[in-house]
């Protein structure tokens with residue numbers, strides 16, 4: 016639609032809505048807003064499919080379900096994580112003993128002939144097939160169903176070792192390599208299985224990981240040991256050589272970087288300081304940067320492959336990506352999330368803007384990089400530097416941040432920024448909203464007022480929808496209803 020036609024449409028909408036007696040006219044913009052919620056299979060088993068769908072629809076006007084169809088992680092599947100209070104609905108028991116993960120739908124073997132990873136049906140809920148049970152009930156209520164899967168596995172699954180990444184230490188990682196043909200095929204195969212076997216509306220996939228450079232530097236809120244950085248497998252080596260990158264030099268550079276980070280963590284200051292030493296290593300081993308880019312471009316290739324496979328089966332299915340919270344903390348990771356570049360193979364983006372847990376996560380990130388390549392900078396100053404370069408306004412000090420979380424202004428600014436980056440593309444922006452994501456005891460918790468404010472902020476920033484996250488089984492109904500209150504206020508409830 017060109018700009019002139021668009022303006023005519025927009026003007027027509029306003030006129031129709033303002034005419035007396037025209038209240039029946041449905042604003043097309045309103046119709047297109049997506050109100051999503053992430054929900055795992057266990058909630059439907061515990062509470063009943065109808066009850067969960069009715070609650071989501073009545074409390075928060077949900078029109079799209081992001082069903083955790085596959086994962087080995089507890090972030091989007093399973094009940095409340097142990098050590099956190101159970102919410103005011105669902106089973107009042109933790110599932111520590113029964114949670115395992117995998118696929119919560121049937122696995123049709125005919126789609127997995129090009130991968131060694133074939134045996135991944137979740138055992139936790141017996142034969143319960145979440146798509147088979149939920150889709151007909153969702154359709155009755157006019158709700159869409161999107162299959163939501165993530166890049167989280169566990170060790171010891173049949174054949175999974177053939178797909179695993181290799182750590183800097185030389186050990187096999189629990190994570191799988193995008194350059195391993197068995198994993199690359201599997202990522203597409205499972206999307207094909209769902210696309211052909213069920214009447215779904217789309218697919219969302221997420222990978223909460225980054226390349227070796229940021230991992231060795233500890234540049235995330237999750238900061239694993241530098242020795243656990245990936246990937247140094249034979250497939251990555253071969254791909255690097257094809258691109259003219261020397262893998263042996265890269266590995267040597269990372270071992271030097273690891274030594275530097277481990278010494279910094281112990282408070283050892285290099286003669287010229289940590290930041291200068293970091294740059295010295297980068298200049299001596301440009302392969303460090305090349306290796307990081309290789310990892311990220313492999314992730315993008317995996318996304319493109321999933322997109323093309325699904326669109327080849329049914330172009331009407333929506334395909335999009337969950338973007339990790341580290342995008343809000345680590346400027347290197349943010350630089351890797353080039354939204355304009357991703358737009359051609361993204362029908363939608365769920366950019367994580369979890370306002371409440373962002374407080375303790377940003378503090379963790381600062382404490383981590385503040386003892387590696389930024390160890391010369393006092394941490395409060397380092398935090399202010401990050402607020403500045405990430406274009407946040409007034410947020411709390413390092414001392415207060417874990418107990419205050421981020422403000423609604425963060426969600427507004429992040430939404431505006433992403434909208435601008437996506438300008439001119441067809442990609443829809445659906446910010447991920449924090450509803451009771453666990454934080455450490457004593458740290459900030461979600462409240463109805465805070466929840467309402469961030470939902471309003473997302474729409475004020477121009478979002479085309481929101482995804483209430485991470486999983487229904489950890490959300491308190493009062494906060495879900497507060498999200499619903501905000502939606503009513505903007506005419507979406």
Ligand SMILES: [Zn+2]
Pocket residue numbers: 180181192193194195246247248249250251252
């Ligand atoms: Zn690899």
